[in-house]
Amino acid sequence: MNNKHEPFIIHRYKSIGYAFKGMLLLLKTESSIQVQFFLAIILTLAGFFFEISSLEWIIQIFTIILVMSVEALNTGLEKICDFVHEDFEERIGFIKDIAAGAVAISSLGALIIILILYTPKLIHIL
Numbered sequence: 001m002n003n004k005h006e007p008f009i010i011h012r013y014k015s016i017g018y019a020f021k022g023m024l025l026l027l028k029t030e031s032s033i034q035v036q037f038f039l040a041i042i043l044t045l046a047g048f049f050f051e052i053s054s055l056e057w058i059i060q061i062f063t064i065i066l067v068m069s070v071e072a073l074n075t076g077l078e079k080i081c082d083f084v085h086e087d088f089e090e091r092i093g094f095i096k097d098i099a100a101g102a103v104a105i106s107s108l109g110a111l112i113i114i115l116i117l118y119t120p121k122l123i124h125i126l
């Protein structure tokens with residue numbers, strides 16, 4: 001529970017704690033995040049294997065962050081939807097669909113970026 005009267009530093013410290021708890025909850029409970037985390041590990045290993053440049057690392061890390069952040073926000077939105085309206089409701093379906101659309105946009109973008117990064121390297125070793 002947040003206490004708005006506690007010192008700023010304590011308040012910030014607790015907020016960071018909640019945020020880390022949120023990351024662990026996502027990893028423990030959400031299969032989509034687990035799959036993305038697994039793919040992030042594969043990409044990290046690929047980065048070391050192909051000795052990608054600093055700029056390529058930055059692009060790859062940003063790509064992973066983007067997809068996983070959008071997925072996390074989508075998960076939160078789904079939970080709110082289920083909390084406010086458990087039964088079938090067209091407007092809830094619409095909200096969930098457009099939130100899933102955001103995940104699709106970031107995932108397709110990520111796929112294109114990863115293909116641009118690794119296709120030449122894969123062709124080179126084949």
Ligand SMILES: Nc1ncnc2c1ncn2[C@@H]1O[C@H](COP(=O)(O)OP(=O)(O)OP(=O)(O)O)[C@@H](O)[C@H]1O
Nearest residue numbers: 032078085086087088089090092093094096097100
């Ligand atoms: N309460 C509802 N009313 C109307 N349509 C819904 C409702 N709940 C889900 N839907 C429809 O089903 C789709 C999938 O919803 P769901 O909450 O199962 O998301 P998901 O991405 O499959 O979830 P998960 O995180 O389990 O993978 C939504 O995009 C929406 O079209």
